[in-house]
Amino acid sequence: MKKPVYDEAFKRQTVQHIKESGQTVAEVARELKINDNTVYGWVKKFGTDPEVVAAQVFKSDEHQMREMQKRIRELQEENEILKKSDALLRERPSVKYSFIHEHRFEYRLEKLCIVLKVSRSGYYKWRCRPESEREKHHREMTEHVRKAYEESRRLYGSPKLTRQLNRQGIQISERTVGRIMKKQGLRSRTVKKYKATTNSKHALPVQDNVLGREFQATKPGEKWVTDITYVWTVEGWLYLASVMDLYSRRIVGWQMGERMTKELVIGALQQAYGRGRPDPGLLHHSDRGSQYASHDYQKQLLTYEMIGSMSRKGNCYDNACIESFHSVLKKELIYLNHYETREQAKQSIFEYIEFFYNTRRIHSSIDYHTPMEYELLYLNQAA
CATH class of the missing domain: 3.30.420.10 (Ribonuclease H-like superfamily/Ribonuclease H)
Structure with missing residues (x-):
């Protein structure tokens, strides 16, 4: 197999990714299927590159804005919890604990307990009660679905999540995945927009359509x-x-x-x-x-x-x-x-x-x- 050749833009952005992501050189090299020593050489060469350094400075300048956004998110979180749990505020603790358990992946546990005015120790004690096999299975499936959803950058819908879980040896139907996603409020966060960019109004010679919409190939590089x-x-x-x-x-x-x-x-x-x-x-x-x-x-x-x-x-x-x-x-x-x-x-x-x-x-x-x-x-x- 021929040895791949990488241009400077690819090398520089790989180094910048290492500096910003916190991943080790070995981890990045493993993901990109590149030799560790090769990536170490790129870090040594481009680590002090002005573009890489500038990107780091730009991110540090946003620290104060991120702190402000964090506080806003906390207030929004409290408001959402209050809206969903309004009817539970006068209920007995066990009902509140059930609500907390159901939404523990959606909101922070500490914040749920504060808003519903119950103790975390009380919730943990309630949770230690014997769990039925059905509840256990549903909880495990919910955790698998949520983990796969987060690993997809919150982009996959139920069809792809189902296939991803099946690939991991987890037997679950698309209908079950869809039901769990709906209950947990998990949605594919994609947005649809389109605009053409091609300019074919020119006098240059053009090639025939040899591909002919045959989008399948028999090997790489074909x-x-x-x-x-x-x-x-x-x-x-x-x-x-x-x-x-x-x-x-x-x-x-x-x-x-x-x-x-x-x-x-x-x-x-x-x-x-x-x-x-x-x-x-x-x-x-x-x-x-x-x-x-x-x-x-x-x-x-x-x-x-x-x-x-x-x-x-x-x-x-x-x-x-x-x-x-x-x-x-x-x-x-x-x-x-x-x-x-x-x-x-x-x-x-x-x-x-x-x-x-x-x-x-x-x-x-x-x-x-x-x-x-x-x-x-x-x-x-x-x-």
């Missing part, structure tokens, strides 16, 4: 699809070019910048080629945007011995997989955050792609595996 999307920040627009391997749905290359240029998409292609090192003859599909139709980009495809393919004019379905990824990225990350700077957005997107989407997020199109898992399965079978 078919790649690519596209550009945008992210709004207070500082201005940030553009993201992504390259996806259709076999595993892994994002093998990406590049971010302030302008939607041919250099942006070439950078994403170069990163993908460096990391994937595909054999000659790979089928590369894009839309008819001027960036992909440019002479420099087409020259790069020839250098890498790739076969070019482009969507038909005005037909977004011809490139549905990569557009679906950008839609998911926005619903699961972009629309749930507010970015003050482009650098803040870059780091957030980098962490989503490399530490969640590629390594942890399961996909129905690849039998509910993660992209990394699916590629490893292929490599093991091939070996």
Whole structure:
């Protein structure tokens, strides 16, 4: 297997992730399937990089704001508890304890006891009563569902949570998961929005649609699809070019910048080629945007011995997989955050792609595996 090559942007953002997340170098290296010593070398080289240091300073400046937001959340929490438990304030303690037990994952136990005017020791004593087998099973299933929900960054609905739990050997039906989620107030926090970015009004030559909506591949490095999307920040627009391997749905290359240029998409292609090192003859599909139709980009495809393919004019379905990824990225990350700077957005997107989407997020199109898992399965079978 050819050794992957990583560009400086990837290295720098990996170092920044280590400094901000609190993870060890070994943990990050293990997640990214990179040698420990390689990542240590990146830390040594880029640890004092101005961009990395600036990001750290920016976060420390937000400390006071976070403290204020924490106090606001506490007041909101008390108000929500009072609304839900208003009818229980005059009830006997056992009824209050039952309410506390039911909502102990939704709110802090200490806050529940204070608002309902009962002692924590009384609650613990009540909880020590003998538990029936049915109650025990329901409690265990609720804990499994909540844990899987949090591990998905609170993004999965009941179908994916059910498959994730089944993969872990936990036998539970989608109907039960849905019922638990409803009772616990767990909802997928995605947001739907869409806006097109492609500009195909140019005089540059275009390729035929060789892919023909055949979105399945027989091995990694056989078919790649690519596209550009945008992210709004207070500082201005940030553009993201992504390259996806259709076999595993892994994002093998990406590049971010302030302008939607041919250099942006070439950078994403170069990163993908460096990391994937595909054999000659790979089928590369894009839309008819001027960036992909440019002479420099087409020259790069020839250098890498790739076969070019482009969507038909005005037909977004011809490139549905990569557009679906950008839609998911926005619903699961972009629309749930507010970015003050482009650098803040870059780091957030980098962490989503490399530490969640590629390594942890399961996909129905690849039998509910993660992209990394699916590629490893292929490599093991091939070996």
